[in-house]
Amino acid sequence: MKKKVYIIYTGGTIGMKPTENGYAPAKGFLREQMEAMPELKHDDMPEYFIHEYDPLLDSANMTPDNWMEIAMDIYNNYYEYDGFVVLHGTDTMAYTASALAFMLEGLAKPVVITGSQIPLYEIRSDGRVNLITAMQIAANYKIPEVCLYFGDKLLRGCRSVKFSADRLHAFTSPNFPPLGTVGIDIKINWDLVLPFPNRDFKAQRLRQHNI
Ligand code: ASP
Numbered sequence: 001m002k003k004k005v006y007i008i009y010t011g012g013t014i015g016m017k018p019t020e021n022g023y024a025p026a027k028g029f030l031r032e033q034m035e036a037m038p039e040l041k042h043d044d045m046p047e048y049f050i051h052e053y054d055p056l057l058d059s060a061n062m063t064p065d066n067w068m069e070i071a072m073d074i075y076n077n078y079y080e081y082d083g084f085v086v087l088h089g090t091d092t093m094a095y096t097a098s099a100l101a102f103m104l105e106g107l108a109k110p111v112v113i114t115g116s117q118i119p120l121y122e123i124r125s126d127g128r129v130n131l132i133t134a135m136q137i138a139a140n141y142k143i144p145e146v147c148l149y150f151g152d153k154l155l156r157g158c159r160s161v162k163f164s165a166d167r168l169h170a171f172t173s174p175n176f177p178p179l180g181t182v183g184i185d186i187k188i189n190w191d192l193v194l195p196f197p198n199r200d201f202k203a204q205r206l207r208q209h210n211i
Contacts, residue, residue: 002046002047003046003047003082003083003139003140004046004047004048004049004080004081004082004139005046005047005048005049005081005082005083005084005085005135005138005139006048006049006051006074006077006080006081006083006084006085007048007049007050007051007084007085007086007087007135008051008053008070008073008074008084008085008086008087009030009050009051009052009053009056009087010053010056010057010059010062010066010070010086010087010088010089011025011053011055011056011057011058011059011087011088011089012025012057012058012059012087012088012089012090012093012115012116013089013090013115013116013117013118013119013127014030014087014114014115014116014119014120014125014127014130014131015029015030015033015056015087015119015120016029016119016121017029017119017121018119018121023119025055025056025057025058026056027052027054027056028052029121030050030052030087030120031050031052033120033121034050034120034131037128039128039132040132040135044136045132045135045136045139046082046135046136046138046139046140048085048135049081051073053069057089058089058091059088059089059090059091059092059093059096059115060089060091060092062088062089062092062095062096064099064206066096067096067099067100067103067206068103068205068206070086070096070100071099071100071103071104071203071204072203074100074104074111074203075104075201075202075203078109078201081109082109082138082139082140083109083110083111083112083137083138083139084109084110084111084112084138085111085112085113085114085131085134085135085138086100086111086112086113086114087114087115087131088113088114088115089115090115090116090117090150090162090170090171091162093113093114093115093148093150093160093162093171094148094157094160094161094162094171096113097113097146097147097148097157097158097160098157098158098160099206100113100146100157101145101146101156101157101158102158102204103203103204103206104146104201104203104204105197105199105201105202105203105204106197106199106200106201106202107144107145107146107197107201108144108196108197108201109142109144110137110138110141110142110143110144110145110147111138111145111146111147111157112134112137112138112147112148112149112154113134113146113147113148113149113157114130114131114133114134114148114149114150115127115130115150116130116131117166117167117168117170118168126151126168130149130150130151133149133182133186134149136186137149137154137180137186141180141186141188143179143188143193144193144194144195144196144197145157145179145193145194146158147179147180148160148171149182150169150170150171151167151168151169151170151171152169152181152182152183153169153171153172153173153178153180153181153182154178154179154180154181154182154186154188155171155172155173155176155178155179156173156176156179156192159173159175159176160172160173161173161174176192177189177192179192179193
């Protein structure tokens with residue numbers, strides 16, 4: 001039976017469209033791009049459902065309310081899917097990954113956050129391989145953690161940091177080794193992956209967040 005992945009599309013460069021004023025997110029555009037990708041129809045790829053947020057955000061405008069929305073979305077769809085992919089702008093991706101790691105308690109399925117430096121629309125987009133790999137990891141690898149996948153590395157979400165605005169391998173994890181590396185094969189460092197939780201899954205609400 002095909003695995004099922006729930007894709008949360010919050011905004012960011014990956015789904016942006018060229019406009020007179022530069023790249024901007026546009027309703028339905030990411031879905032169109034994905035429908036045109038033959039790779040996503042391959043037998044090895046999972047079934048997927050896309051939940052596009054409204055409005056689509058540049059991640060500089062993300063707030064804790066948006067983190068809550070993502071956490072509750074995962075909570076509400078948790079038992080229907082094998083894994084979750086969150087498409088997000090790169091600028092605050094590491095912050096959202098950290099917040100989700102603490103909000104999703106007792107998580108026993110992979111939540112993989114990713115995006116791109118170049119929109120999917122462009123020929124040299126890094127979004128294509130980031131998206132495909134994130135979907136494969138979310139579908140097929142039983143990693144009970146919030147992770148960030150970018151370039152060639154799978155990082156623990158709450159240990160990740162963006163270190164470059166123009167490199168395609170833009171994220172690193174200076175204080176913890178990668179949970180996985182992606183080259184010819186996807187290699188997971190299982191010794192570093194968190195053990196399966198022995199409590200029920202719940203999404204912690206953020207009550208006071210005046211910063
Ligand atoms: N400004 C964009 C964002 O963070 C940059 C990106 O997605 O790479 O939403």
